[in-house]
Amino acid sequence: MLRLENCLIENGGFQLRADLTIARGSRVAVIGPSGAGKSTLIEAVAGFRPLRRGAMFWNETALAQIEPGKRPVAMLFQDGNLFPHLTVAQNVGLGIRANLHLDVAKRAQVQAALVRVGLQDMADRRPAALSGGQQSRVALARVLVQGRDLLLLDEPFAALGPALKAEMLDLVGELVAESGATLLMVSHDPNDARRIADQVVLVAEGQAHPPMDTASLLDNPPPALKAYLG
Amino acid sequence: MADCAQPVSPRLGIGAAIVVAALILGTLAAVALRAEPGRGLGSSDWAALRFTLIQACLSAGLSVALAIPVARALARRRFVGRRLLISLLGAPFILPVIVAILGLLTVFGRAGWFSSGLALLGLEPVQIYGLHGVVLAHVFFNLPLATRLVLQGWQEIPAERFRLAAQLGADARAMRQLLEFPMLKRIVPGALAVVFAICLSSFAVALTLGGGPRATTIELAIYQAFRFDFDLGRAALLSGLQLVLTGAAALVAVRVSAGEGFGTGLDRPLQRWDGSTAGARIVDGLWIVLAAGFLLLPLSAIVLAGLPGMLTLTAAVWWAALNSILVAALSTVLLLLLALPMATAVALGRGGVIELAGILGLAASPLVIGTGLFIVIYPIADPFSLALPVTALVNAVMALPFALRILVPRARAVVGRYGRLALSLDMRGGAFVWRVLLPRMRPQIGFAAGLAAALSMGDLGVIALFADPEFATLPLQVYRLMGAYRMETAAAAALLLLALSMAAFWILDRGGRWHAEA
Structure with missing residues (x-):
């Protein structure tokens, strides 16, 4: 369970308030107008934005003082999720040990993750030799070996075409279903939310609202969301 | 705190900047303590000042x-x-x-x-x-x-x-x-x-x-x-x-x-x-x-002038060439040890003290640092026996401003683009430096190292202060041969020096770009 208690998150001159709880294993889409602070919210959960006020917990663990890499969090950014000078297998291996000293068992784990995302033959390639969709799969294979409780997506598939994006979202859905991880994903497309998320956090006017059921929220949007959806 | 988390610490770079600043300011202080302000500038000193300004303007x-x-x-x-x-x-x-x-x-x-x-x-x-x-x-x-x-x-x-x-x-x-x-x-x-x-x-x-x-x-x-x-x-x-x-x-x-x-x-x-x-x-x-x-x-x-003499180069020239290669190699290593941490620290936003050291490096004159080092070393050791490391060190400091101009923008780009990804993977310190920073900066490191090696190989400055008659680098040897009017040997040795400098630059610059992925 992810709990944000009376949080005030700062990003430059901009401030975002958040007081909400997200149940373990749920899939949550974060939607709202651009510039409202969707990314700011998940960056705070990942540890890249400081809390001005309030507290943040994963189960009973306070997160505020924990460094980004030590949090129970795996995150995919909008771009630059792979190191171009490392092979596919190395990029995935980073999810297990950042210094890449992997024993046989760990290397087998990397290979198994690549098999799971359908890239078993690409292990020795470099990202530049892959298509955009394949690069996304490498990043997801790394998420898989990281085995963290929380998966944060900051629109990593935004550059993909609609069909490929849908395919990736379905893969994400399968992966979190298998691992039981909690998913928190930024999206500006309500269809993404319908496709994968059972709950929606609306971020608007400096406030992140508590999660609501996706279908009922999108079918009966409150004024702030209505203005965004048009 | 999470808000100032960085994948690597700027401390080494700040330390390197302090070393450089201390070297430049310390040698200056050593010189200043020996200066005799009461005496003032003599007529030949004024002539030197005038000539310096006139030739620089022209x-x-x-x-x-x-x-x-x-x-x-x-x-x-x-x-x-x-x-x-x-x-x-x-x-x-x-x-x-x-x-x-x-x-x-x-x-x-x-x-x-x-x-x-x-x-x-x-x-x-x-x-x-x-x-x-x-x-x-x-x-x-x-x-x-x-x-x-x-x-x-x-x-x-x-x-x-x-x-x-x-x-x-x-x-x-x-x-x-x-x-x-x-x-x-x-x-x-x-x-x-x-x-x-x-x-x-x-x-x-x-x-x-x-x-x-x-x-x-x-x-x-x-x-x-x-x-x-x-x-x-x-x-x-x-x-x-x-x-x-x-x-x-x-x-x-x-x-x-x-x-x-x-x-x-x-x-x-x-x-x-x-x-x-x-x-x-x-x-x-x-x-x-x-x-x-x-x-x-x-x-x-x-x-043209050097080729005929290439086959008859004396042992003294070859020894001088070896000394030059050693000086260049040591100087390049020293430069990278100073410049890489400094560039990283600037990229992390800790610019202040490092910018200062960079400006000092631009203003510093090798002869002034050399004089100061001589004054400092003289009471404790024989300065002439330290000619090689002193020359390498001074050359490294002189190349530092150029190296920083080459390395800093790239270090900034790498930290900016991959810093958060590395942090989210708990990739810090050594793992970040060896797996991300250095591989991503390789072309720039090669270019900076090539410049430093070539500059040091060809340098005729501090070495002229510190060398005794038995010791010479290749540029000093060429100068001595010219002074002895052995122009054909001098031209051949100069050709060798030219080849060594260009080779050092080419090898390091190419090495940096070899198989470097975009």
Whole structure:
């Protein structure tokens, strides 16, 4: 369970308030107008934005003082999720040990993750030799070996075409279903939310609202969301 | 705290900056303590100051004045070998000074090609020693730099403006008023200041082509006070004077210079519609041929004069070459140990103390640091036995400002692009440095290391202060051979030095880019 208690998150001159709880294993889409602070919210959960006020917990663990890499969090950014000078297998291996000293068992784990995302033959390639969709799969294979409780997506598939994006979202859905991880994903497309998320956090006017059921929220949007959806 | 989390610590870089600042300021303090302020400057010191300023003004003025038509010609002409010629304009930066001087002597010396040509016409040979020799050598080194700076100005004019000017039917004069003059007004002050600052701390050129009471720079006067009179007080006083001069000039140069001439894409030809008259073509062609000849003749002269002697090089020359390779290798390692942590710290936003060390590095003169180190080392050890490491260290400090200019932008880009990803993977410290930072910076590291190695290989500065008769680096050996009028051996040794410098640069620069992925 992810709990944000009376949080005030700062990003430059901009401030975002958040007081909400997200149940373990749920899939949550974060939607709202651009510039409202969707990314700011998940960056705070990942540890890249400081809390001005309030507290943040994963189960009973306070997160505020924990460094980004030590949090129970795996995150995919909008771009630059792979190191171009490392092979596919190395990029995935980073999810297990950042210094890449992997024993046989760990290397087998990397290979198994690549098999799971359908890239078993690409292990020795470099990202530049892959298509955009394949690069996304490498990043997801790394998420898989990281085995963290929380998966944060900051629109990593935004550059993909609609069909490929849908395919990736379905893969994400399968992966979190298998691992039981909690998913928190930024999206500006309500269809993404319908496709994968059972709950929606609306971020608007400096406030992140508590999660609501996706279908009922999108079918009966409150004024702030209505203005965004048009 | 999470808000200031960084994948790597800036502490090493701040430490390196403090070491550099301490070295420069510490040697300065050592010098200042030995200076005798009561004595003041003697008449020969004033003469050195006057000569330093006059030659620097003339060198800067001539280099930039000649660079303007050459850059204009290069900017609007396309011809076979244009790319090569523009790359060659970068070469004098890593060309050993002593090699160029020997080449200039072969072409413009009393018995050189130029004078022989004049003799055929029944004219007197030209005189290369003294003020005009010093200025000639400085123009040789700085005309290419000034040309690159002005060419960069041309390249920064948006293509649309040329199209507009062509559409308006602008003739040569209108082109000048519309495009060239505004650009020059922006570029020329910086170019003048950079060349002036470089020529202020000229040592090797003044040592070989100047000398005597009427053609001595301050750097040379420091060397003479030190080496011939062992007058530490006077050397210290002159060092203080030099530091004030170079410091002021470096500050001005940094303030007014727009770019540093390392810019890439200079060989991109702009689409131009002007200068299509026959007269303009001939004038441009003439400038290009003259500039290329002025740069290439002395270099070809060294190759031609040096080749016959290559097979008969003495053991002393080979030992000197080995010393030079050792100095260059040690200097390159020291430079990277200083520059990489400093560049990383700047990229992490801890610029303050490091920028200061960088400015100090620009203002520092190798002879001043050398004098200070000598004063510090003298009571505890034999300075002459430390010639090799001291030379390597001073060379590394002198290359530092250039290395930082090359490394910092890339380090910033790598930390900016991959810092958060690394943090989210708990990739910090060593893992980040070895797996991300260094591999991503490899081309820039290779380039900086190549520059440092070539500069150190060809350096004739501190080594002249510290070397005893038994020890020499290759540039010093060439200088000694010239002094003994063994010109053929000197030319051969200079050719060897040229080959070593270029090879060091080429190997390191290529090594950095080898299999480097985008």
